[in-house]
Amino acid sequence: MFSRINGTITADAWRRPRALLWAAAGVATLVFLITLEIVARRSAGAPGPLTTQVEEVVLPPKPGPLYAGLALMMVVLTWRQRFIAAGAAIGIDVAFALVRWAAGIRTADGHSFGNGALWVMLGCAVIAVTRRTGQERVLLLKGVGLGLLLVAGRKIGDSWLLITAKTRPSVLDPYVATADNALGNPSWLAGRILRATDPILSHVLDLVYAQLAVAAIVVALYQLRNVRVERRFPSHHLVRTFLVIGLVGPAIYMIFPVVGPVFAYGPGASGTGGVHWAVANLWPNTPPPLHAPHPVTYDDLTPRNCMPSLHTAWATAIFIHSRKGPRVLRFAGAFWLTATLGATLGFGYHYGTDLIAGVVFALTIEAALRSLDRGWDRSGTRLVAHGTAVFTALVLSYRYLPMEMARHPWVSGPLLVLAMGFVIHGYLRTTRLWESKAAPAPQPEPQPALRPAA
Secondary structure (H helix, E strand, O other), rough: OOOHHHHHHHHHHHHHHHHHHHHHHHHHHHHHHHHHHHHHHHHOOOOOOHHHHOOOOOOOOOOOOOHHHHHHHHHHHHHHHHHHHHHHHHHHHHHHHHHHHOOOOOOHHHHOOOOOHHHHHHHHHHHHHHHOOHHHHHHHHHHHHHHHHHHHHHHHHHHHHHHHHHOOOOEHHHHHHHHHHHHHHHHHHHHHHHOOOOOOOHHHHHHHHHHHHHHHHHHHHHHHHOHHOOOOOOOOOOOHHHHHHHHHHHHHHOOOOOOOOOHHHOOEEOOEOOOOOOOOOOOOOOOOOOOOOOOOOOOOOOOOOOOOOOHHHHHHHHHHHHHHOOHHHHHHHHHHHHHHHHHHHOOOOOOOOHHHHHHHHHHHHHHHHHHHHHOHHHHHHHHHHHHHHHHHHHHHHHHHHHHHHHOOOOHHHOOOOOHHHHHHHHHHHHHHHHHHHHHHOOOOOOOOOOOOOO
């Protein structure tokens, strides 16, 4: 009787803070989106994430993770409901496409599908509120929220990148390029290798680089495969890490604006930037000369999205979360990480120093989220503090010690790799300790009773 009473009190006491936490998170998210909408309109003169998301209810959507968001939402549905939801989304998209064709409306880049996925997610939210109760309502709303968060994350990222280009006229590429001498200018080397192996290797790496979100969705769907049966989401999964990396990373872009080797030292790419804004047209054949760096002015179109490399951070997160899957998933996670590193360097989008910072950044975010989930203790706090300190030291050294790093590459280069290695080692050691403590103790098997001697 006392245990039942205590259990009820504990459950109620637990639900109340969790409800308040979810409410606070919802309010904070709304305030953030409104703030970003205002900043995007005032600084960049363009609509922010709220406006673009509302527009895509009717207007042709931009290429983005709308159907990926629908796939995440469907983890809370039965197989019958999944087929109905997918069929409804495709049917709505076909109807929109026919109306646009009849009206002579041309879509940008030929992309006209995705409205149906958004309509189905919004429809499921209405069904959850009006037709579901209790745990069924909560589960469906969580699924809808997860899918919409993935879609909103893309919109938030686009607004962030536009803001960085409009509000940061000067870039710090000369500092990073100088510090990159400590690693032997790996982007220049990878760029020459990629050109020598055209077109096969470049096509493969371009596909991997462009479809990073697809790999993340595959791993996430594997992690969330039992949500419908267990009627709850796992305490930690890849989507959380993916979204937080994309949310926090652009704030560092604002502090440390860098455009990348192909823009700062090459002919540019994708029609933006170019040799007219570049410091010199050197990438990838000639490493930049060693001299005292200084900020340089760049255009207001190219995103300052280089430091740290978020593609590296996301690929690292995919690799970490694929370790608990079957062999084919583990192989895919390792391949995606390796190919992403090659693509970021080979296409000239990042310096080697960016990749080191991206790995440390991803492990720190992952450690913080896992500590938040399991409850902060000394080991979690120490791990996050270590990663934060190393990341801060890396960025400060790139900004204030690039010449010293370039003059002593045989010292500074190994130190950079060791700093990253210590963070990796600390993460592996701490998380293995957490998992060993969380694993249930093996129960002794019952032994047959000994028969008394006659």
